[in-house]
Amino acid sequence: MPGGGSFGSFLVWNGLISKGLQMQIKVYSTLTRQKEDFQTFQPGKVGMYVCGPTVYKPSHVGHMVGPVIFDTIKRFLSYLDYQVNFVVNITDVDDKLIVESKKQNTTVTELAERVTADYLSNLKKLQVTGIDHFPRATHYIGEILSMINGLIEKGFAYASNGDVYFDVSKDDDYGKLCNRDPEQLEAGARIEVNDRKRNAGDFALWKGAKPGEPMWDSPWGPGRPGWHIECSAMSMKLLGESFDMHGGGLDLQFPHHENELAQSESYSGKTFARYWLHNGLMKTGDKKMSKSEGNEIVVTELLKKHQPETLRYLLLSSHYRSPIEYSEDRLLELRRTLDSFYRFFDRVKRICGKSFYDVSTPLKFVPAPKGHSAFMGEIYKLRDAFLDAFADDFNSGGALGTLHEFLTTLNRFADQAKLETAEGNPGAKGEFLSAVTVLREITQILGLFIEPQESAGPQGNNQLMDGVMRLLIDIRADARKSKNFPLADLVRKRLAELNITLEDRPDETGWRVGP
Numbered sequence: 062m063p064g065g066g067s068f069g070s071f072l073v074w075n076g077l078i079s080k081g082l083q084m085q086i087k088v089y090s091t092l093t094r095q096k097e098d099f100q101t102f103q104p105g106k107v108g109m110y111v112c113g114p115t116v117y118k119p120s121h122v123g124h125m126v127g128p129v130i131f132d133t134i135k136r137f138l139s140y141l142d143y144q145v146n147f148v149v150n151i152t153d154v155d156d157k158l159i160v161e162s163k164k165q166n167t168t169v170t171e172l173a174e175r176v177t178a179d180y181l182s183n184l185k186k187l188q189v190t191g192i193d194h195f196p197r198a199t200h201y202i203g204e205i206l207s208m209i210n211g212l213i214e215k216g217f218a219y220a221s222n223g224d225v226y227f228d229v230s231k232d233d234d235y236g237k238l239c240n241r242d243p244e245q246l247e248a249g250a251r252i253e254v255n256d257r258k259r260n261a262g263d264f265a266l267w268k269g270a271k272p273g274e275p276m277w278d279s280p281w282g283p284g285r286p287g288w289h290i291e292c293s294a295m296s297m298k299l300l301g302e303s304f305d306m307h308g309g310g311l312d313l314q315f316p317h318h319e320n321e322l323a324q325s326e327s328y329s330g331k332t333f334a335r336y337w338l339h340n341g342l343m344k345t346g347d348k349k350m351s352k353s354e355g356n357e358i359v360v361t362e363l364l365k366k367h368q369p370e371t372l373r374y375l376l377l378s379s380h381y382r383s384p385i386e387y388s389e390d391r392l393l394e395l396r397r398t399l400d401s402f403y404r405f406f407d408r409v410k411r412i413c414g415k416s417f418y419d420v421s422t423p424l425k426f427v428p429a430p431k432g433h434s435a436f437m438g439e440i441y442k443l444r445d446a447f448l449d450a451f452a453d454d455f456n457s458g459g460a461l462g463t464l465h466e467f468l469t470t471l472n473r474f475a476d477q478a479k480l481e482t483a484e485g486n487p488g489a490k491g492e493f494l495s496a497v498t499v500l501r502e503i504t505q506i507l508g509l510f511i512e513p514q515e516s517a518g519p520q521g522n523n524q525l526m527d528g529v530m531r532l533l534i535d536i537r538a539d540a541r542k543s544k545n546f547p548l549a550d551l552v553r554k555r556l557a558e559l560n561i562t563l564e565d566r567p568d569e570t571g572w573r574v575g576p
């Protein structure tokens with residue numbers, strides 16, 4: 062039985078191995094409001110589009126949620142041998158950019174380039190490396206114009222006094238993403254009222270230019286594209302008229318995604334995106350993190366206090382559709398969790414003589430070899446559990462849970478086989494390294510522990526903890542020397558009750574949080 066995994070996993074892996082196909086993934090789509098079997102338009106290929114930022118202000122933490130989540134989804138799909146084409150757009154012309162550039166006494170182009178550079182540098186720090194294209198709206202004006210033209214020709218759009226609007230009354234499906242009829246949608250949203258529109262819910266595809274604004278020539282006069290049409294034109298150009306996954310924050314569901322869907326399917330007559338994935342938004346306390354609440358956190362500011370890995374870990378710690386609870390305390394708590402991994406990596410170095418970061422393994426699923434040991438059986442079972450969690454609608458929070466079990470299992474093995482003492486035999490060390498390699502393989506899916514973090518972060522707490530632990534270890538060593546074994550045992554026992562394990566090595570005693 063490959064992998065020595067559970068029976069359920071066996072069926073999946075058996076299919077994977079015999080047919081060379083991917084394991085069955087379940088994905089919840091906002092469009093159907095249910096979990097569906099993941100099937101791609103083209104076998105083995107995935108087109109994925111996620112709405113990116115309007116680049117008028119430096120990135121805040123909320124801008125990182127979608128990229129981190131979908132980068133992780135891409136890593137998982139690539140691991141299962143899919144070829145993923147991942148697009149995140151940059152909205153570089155918009156009312157907000159026009160207003161902000163005037164305020165800063167600069168051009169829209171200069172502001173957009175500066176803010177885009179900040180965005181890209183933050184993504185890099187967070188190990189978001191899987192995005193294949195960052196199309197900028199202003200580079201796709203030709204595609205936007207021809208799509209608007211097509212919509213007018215098909216009777217779905219009309220020009221009105223320099224603007225062009227999509228006529229929602231012509232689209233029978235309008236409202237299907239949010240599962241509401243157009244009148245309800247209008248009542249629930251702030252809809253721009255103007256007398257150029259036929260219906261209150263019609264939205265602009267093209268906006269006639271006002272003096273001093275960026276503009277392009279068009280059959281309807283000089284102007285600039287509306288926001289929604291940019292995403293349709295860029296995604297179709299880069300991924301085709303039908304693609305597999307469309308993602309974005311929950312706040313984009315209406316009107317942005319409803320409108321994107323309506324105009325795209327009216328234009329092509331085909332399914333636009335098969336699965337619509339909406340990620341939860343950041344929350345602080347019971348408040349949404351947003352500009353209007355004034356509680357947004359700028360990424361570069363956050364990264365002065367916390368290492369990027371802690372932020373990535375936070376964004377993956379719950380299911381992507383749930384809200385993400387943000388607080389300073391939560392970041393500190395997660396940092397302590399990460400520290401237990403970093404301490405384990407020190408242990409790997411001591412035992413294997415090489416850094417965890419130098420353990421190389423491809424981001425590809427390989428079935429467990431036949432005839433493995435009972436210990437490796439446990440490891441492959443944990444890998445199955447990790448992948449099963451991820452295959453169930455990309456449950457990264459559940460997958461992170463199995464990562465902790467990995468740590469416990471590996472530490473226990475190192476203790477029992479006395480790998481840090483002269484008694485540790487080379488065979489057991491080799492097995493330990495094989496297990497560490499599996500851990501490395503799955504942490505790559507999460508984009509965690511890719512490279513050592515610079516020592517950014519709240520060091521104060523850790524130094525204090527280290528100091529106190531050093532003191533207790535010295536007291537225990539003194540007690541043993543003077544043959545006061547009850548005291549030595551008491552120190553170990555009381556620490557164990559606090560979930561701290563002492564690691565006796567030939568030359569010193571170390572410690573870790575966890576069994």
Ligand SMILES: [Zn+2]
Pocket residue numbers: 111112113292317321
């Ligand atoms: Zn979009």
